[in-house]
Amino acid sequence: MNRYPVASSLLLAVAVAVNHDCPHQANGCGGTAEERAEEAKRRARLVSLDAPWNEVREAVVDACGLQVQQSTSHCFQDFNHVDCCTMDSTRQHETNEASRVAGMHAVNYLGSHIVDASISERGPGGSWCTCQISSPEDVCHRQFGARTAFKLVWCRGTGFAALLDDYANVLSHGKPTSARGEPPAMGGARAREQSWRVLDESKNASWASRWRAACDEVQYGAKAEAAEAEEHDEL
Numbered sequence: 001m002n003r004y005p006v007a008s009s010l011l012l013a014v015a016v017a018v019n020h021d022c023p024h025q026a027n028g029c030g031g032t033a034e035e036r037a038e039e040a041k042r043r044a045r046l047v048s049l050d051a052p053w054n055e056v057r058e059a060v061v062d063a064c065g066l067q068v069q070q071s072t073s074h075c076f077q078d079f080n081h082v083d084c085c086t087m088d089s090t091r092q093h094e095t096n097e098a099s100r101v102a103g104m105h106a107v108n109y110l111g112s113h114i115v116d117a118s119i120s121e122r123g124p125g126g127s128w129c130t131c132q133i134s135s136p137e138d139v140c141h142r143q144f145g146a147r148t149a150f151k152l153v154w155c156r157g158t159g160f161a162a163l164l165d166d167y168a169n170v171l172s173h174g175k176p177t178s179a180r181g182e183p184p185a186m187g188g189a190r191a192r193e194q195s196w197r198v199l200d201e202s203k204n205a206s207w208a209s210r211w212r213a214a215c216d217e218v219q220y221g222a223k224a225e226a227a228e229a230e231e232h233d234e235l
């Protein structure tokens with residue numbers, strides 16, 4: 001029985017698909033905790049973003065598989081800690097010493113925080129709200145060799161927020177409200193602009209164009225559809 005050629009071509013197909021998603025990673029996105037990532041995405045689709053920001057943020061933290069507690073109080077609350085990274089248990093103690101993400105601390109040891117804050121029922125491995133700077137050559141993709149389950153994007157720095165998976169598919173979107181200042185709490189409007197700039201000015205043009213297209217859908221998609229419907233009414 002000659003099973004090997006089939007097996008190796010399958011492996012090759014998987015390797016190529018995986019490598020496409022984690023730029024410049026020898027092992028592709030092999031550090032992804034797949035079950036946790038699926039669960040995080042499933043829950044992200046259920047998060048309503050048309051709600052008060054403090055409730056939205058806690059729902060997003062929970063969807064990511066993280067406990068809402070002191071150690072996660074900065075998560076999704078500034079321009080940078082907006083990636084929901086779900087990583088394999090073999091990778092969660094890795095530091096930035098080998099991956100050398102630009103702009104990040106050379107060590108960036110997160111392992112003990114990840115173990116402490118991750119909700120274990122969401123699947124093997126752990127979760128963390130990693131830094132998006134240098135995206136897609138960021139902490140999740142490089143330090144952990146993992147796909148982001150989702151990222152919180154403030155579209156073009158406006159109040160329109162979206163949760164996008166790692167292919168920039170829109171999982172949920174809306175416009176969070178806030179009684180006390182503009183969201184997010186750490187930086188407000190300035191943080192939203194800075195957060196968008198990281199994506200818009202990404203060194204990887206293909207990722208940047210996917211993020212822009214997703215935001216077109218979020219910001220103008222509904223309007224475009226409504227205009228189209230109106231046009232049909234007139235016919």
Ligand SMILES: *[C@@H]1O[C@H](CO)[C@@H](O)[C@H](O)[C@H]1NC(C)=O
Nearest residue numbers: 020021022023203204205206
């Ligand atoms: C952009 O990312 C893709 C992976 O999605 C990678 O194949 C490509 O080499 C990257 N481009 C640059 C300029 O780094």
